[in-house]
Amino acid sequence: MEMRDTPEQYQAVSQEGKLLAALGYIPMLFFLPLLVRPRDYFCRFHGIQSVILICALTIFWICVYILDLILGKVLGNVIFIGFIFKAAAWIFHYLVGTVISLLYIILSIAGMIQAATGRYWRIPILSLYIDRLRGDK
Helix, strand or coil: CCCCCCHHHHHHCCHHHHHHHHHCCCHHHCCHHHHHCCCCHHHHHHHHHHHHHHHHHHHHHHHHHHHHHHHHHHHHHCCCCHHHHHHHHHHHHHHHHHHHHHHHHHHHHHHHHHHHHCCCCCCCCCHHHHHHHHCCC
């Protein structure tokens, strides 16, 4: 189901709905549009998208810490080659983690802007999972 921006969508979304959907992209308020206006399609659309985005970031960081534990703490104590594992753990933890966290911030800001203007904007890669959760496909 492809959603396109039309002038009717801008008029159909209330200011309160736009504000709640935009606030939903703030990490600690991701549940707000789903709790306050559960029957509003616009709020539900952006609320579910925000939940999926924060869950993806959480899963990523859990994997990073597990990998850091395995590479840095366990394999890092291997004689002669342990420093390679520690260096790999450091690179993945700090460099890749920083890039993914910056991507999350950029996507959250983009989602806030799109929700505040009343657009049905989809996160490029995560939209496949969002459609399944929402029941569109």
